[in-house]
Amino acid sequence: MGIAETYSRGREFAIERPFALVLGVIAAVLLGDLLLGLATGQTQFADIGTLVWDGLMRGLVIGLAGIGLSMTYSILNFANFAHGDYITAGAFSGWATTYLIAGLGRADIGALLLVGAGGSVYGGTIGIGMLSTPLAVVAGIVVAGAFAIALSLGVDRFIFKPVRNEDGITLLITSIGVAFALRYLMQFVFGSDVRGTTAQPPSIGLYLIDGTVFIDAHDITLLVIASGLMIGVHLLLQRTKLGKAMRAMADNQDLALITGIPTERVVRSTWIIGGGLTGIAGYMFILWKGTLGFNDGWLLLLLIFAAVILGGIGSIYGAITGGLVIGLTASMAVLWIPSAFARAAAFVVMIVILLVKPSGLFSGRSTA
Amino acid sequence: MSVDANTDATSGAGVEDRNDVLLRVRNLDAGYGDLQILTDVDMDVFDGEYVTIVGPNGAGKSTTMKSVFGLTAHMGGSVQFQDEDITGRRPEEIIHVGIGYVPQNDNVFPTLTVEENLEMGAYILDEVPQDAIRAVYDRFPILEERKHQKAGTMSGGQQQMLAMGRALMLDPDLLLLDEPSAGLAPDLVDEMFDKIDEINEAGTAILMVEQNAKEALRRCDRGYVLANGQNRYMDRGSALLEDEQVRQDFLGG
Numbered sequence: 025m026g027i028a029e030t031y032s033r034g035r036e037f038a039i040e041r042p043f044a045l046v047l048g049v050i051a052a053v054l055l056g057d058l059l060l061g062l063a064t065g066q067t068q069f070a071d072i073g074t075l076v077w078d079g080l081m082r083g084l085v086i087g088l089a090g091i092g093l094s095m096t097y098s099i100l101n102f103a104n105f106a107h108g109d110y111i112t113a114g115a116f117s118g119w120a121t122t123y124l125i126a127g128l129g130r131a132d133i134g135a136l137l138l139v140g141a142g143g144s145v146y147g148g149t150i151g152i153g154m155l156s157t158p159l160a161v162v163a164g165i166v167v168a169g170a171f172a173i174a175l176s177l178g179v180d181r182f183i184f185k186p187v188r189n190e191d192g193i194t195l196l197i198t199s200i201g202v203a204f205a206l207r208y209l210m211q212f213v214f215g216s217d218v219r220g221t222t223a224q225p226p227s228i229g230l231y232l233i234d235g236t237v238f239i240d241a242h243d244i245t246l247l248v249i250a251s252g253l254m255i256g257v258h259l260l261l262q263r264t265k266l267g268k269a270m271r272a273m274a275d276n277q278d279l280a281l282i283t284g285i286p287t288e289r290v291v292r293s294t295w296i297i298g299g300g301l302t303g304i305a306g307y308m309f310i311l312w313k314g315t316l317g318f319n320d321g322w323l324l325l326l327l328i329f330a331a332v333i334l335g336g337i338g339s340i341y342g343a344i345t346g347g348l349v350i351g352l353t354a355s356m357a358v359l360w361i362p363s364a365f366a367r368a369a370a371f372v373v374m375i376v377i378l379l380v381k382p383s384g385l386f387s388g389r390s391t392a
Numbered sequence: 393m394s395v396d397a398n399t400d401a402t403s404g405a406g407v408e409d410r411n412d413v414l415l416r417v418r419n420l421d422a423g424y425g426d427l428q429i430l431t432d433v434d435m436d437v438f439d440g441e442y443v444t445i446v447g448p449n450g451a452g453k454s455t456t457m458k459s460v461f462g463l464t465a466h467m468g469g470s471v472q473f474q475d476e477d478i479t480g481r482r483p484e485e486i487i488h489v490g491i492g493y494v495p496q497n498d499n500v501f502p503t504l505t506v507e508e509n510l511e512m513g514a515y516i517l518d519e520v521p522q523d524a525i526r527a528v529y530d531r532f533p534i535l536e537e538r539k540h541q542k543a544g545t546m547s548g549g550q551q552q553m554l555a556m557g558r559a560l561m562l563d564p565d566l567l568l569l570d571e572p573s574a575g576l577a578p579d580l581v582d583e584m585f586d587k588i589d590e591i592n593e594a595g596t597a598i599l600m601v602e603q604n605a606k607e608a609l610r611r612c613d614r615g616y617v618l619a620n621g622q623n624r625y626m627d628r629g630s631a632l633l634e635d636e637q638v639r640q641d642f643l644g645g
Contacts, residue, residue: 265515268504272512275501282461282495283558284487284516 070235083351172303
């Protein structure tokens with residue numbers, strides 16, 4: 025009787041939600057494979073720890089960079105494809121500052137300002153790092169944020185604002201145009217080579233069962249700054265008058281106008297906050313991975329879009345959560361598949377989550 | 393009782409000789425984009441008065457109200473509020489003069505809490521007026537019970553009360569209500585009208601558009617009947633209810 029009931033219930037479940045069943049089977053197979061690898065010593069716990077840590081860091085970068093994208097989406101109803109190049113622009117401006125401060129007197133100023141274009145000067149040679157040149161890094165972070173703010177305000181004022189009342193496709197294509205223009209302008213100025221930006225930062229090894237997980241100073245810097253900014257945005261949105269007005273506007277722009285919320289000023293604040301976070305995310309991304317190229321932001325943008333869509337586009341909490349999911353997936357996928365497919369795996373996870381929850385994890389919560 | 397000239401529209405209940413006029417609309421032409429909806433509309437609301445606009449669909453009832461609040465394209469005529477010319481001003485300026493507006497649909501911020509919605513109602517003030525929030529809670533106790541709940545998760549009637557509460561946060565002299573009973577269950581409709589009576593009795597003048605014309609005319613001081621974007625009748629609510637022509641043409645017999 026008991027078995028028959030369990031069986032029939034199982035059959036009902038399989039018929040009603042075949043998709044969930046398939047997912048469950050796949051998850052079980054992956055987990056089994058992982059356990060088998062651990063049991064036979066083919067996979068080490070420390071490897072997993074390293075990948076989780078790496079994924080967490082990647083997720084923080086994606087999440088931080090995704091907040092700005094999500095904000096402009098929810099308040100201006102527009103998916104800004106130039107966002108990735110705001111990230112790169114923030115990174116170049118910040119790193120030019122860092123190079124200049126760290127390398128002043130030791131290298132040609134022009135070469136420093138161009139972030140060592142054409143191999144004229146190397147970040148590693150100047151010894152750039154959070155612990156070795158803290159002032160240069162902090163100044164770089166500030167400049168990256170400030171420059172991205174100025175850039176997003178300028179682009180909004182002169183390019184997006186005139187077409188803001190056109191339909192969504194016009195804005196979208198305009199933003200793609202801005203993206204290309206920015207990207208190749210940066211390639212023209214800074215060159216197309218990928219340069220190393222930091223000296224090897226000191227790290228600590230954490231013992232984990234069968235090996236060591238290394239955590240370096242730049243990981244910690246990223247963790248502190250990204251989580252600090254995320255908490256800051258949360259408090260801003262929940263506690264301040266401006267934050268509440270931003271959420272109100274994301275909810276219902278017409279009503280916001282009727283209640284006397286100065287909508288243009290809120291739009292400007294959105295670009296300022298979103299732009300600042302984006303620029304800083306760009307800088308931290310480079311500090312963490314140690315290399316800088318003109319394509320970095322654009323390549324990251326696809327993962328950021330995956331993250332914000334996965335989280336429920338328009339929600340900053342969705343962007344953060346989605347960023348962590350995408351980051352962890354992209355890193356941990358190498359446990360099962362060749363690393364060349366890691367990015368693809370992130371998108372597969374996005375599609376699977378959207379199939380289960382079509383409007384995203386934090387759907388309908390807009391900025392809240 | 394039918395009116396052709398605008399002067400007739402306003403002289404019906406002897407309103408010209410009153411000197412406590414709050415809102416005075418004269419010869420208003422307005423619409424959306426290039427489309428004109430209102431032609432020569434006249435309307436008055438006096439201090440503390442309760443005025444209803446009724447009429448068939450597409451008569452321009454809501455458009456009249458939106459025009460007062462600066463939400464339409466102004467094409468001619470004037471809108472005066474307390475001796476101030478507010479013709480063609482934008483909504484963000486008009487809330488400063490003492491007019492509150494409750495739109496028919498989408499009149500709360502769904503992901504904000506009840507209390508945050510009320511705070512948004514007083515956005516133009518530097519500080520959140522705690523006494524105004526207190527007054528709204530006293531008038532609508534259900535809102536206090538649910539002050540931390542997201543507005544979008546409340547029932548239609550509760551959202552309507554929240555929308556009114558939000559519009560009352562600046563203690564307006566005139567409250568514009570666009571179909572407050574739309575979409576409410578029958579027992580809630582009465583409660584809603586009772587609340588509007590209370591707000592009016594507390595001294596706030598009401599200009600209301602209502603689909604539920606008979607009940608609205610029973611409760612109001614004065615009513616306007618609009619059709620095709622023009623004034624048709626104006627009189628005390630009870631007089632309009634008794635008027636054979638009005639009953640036949642506009643109140644379904």
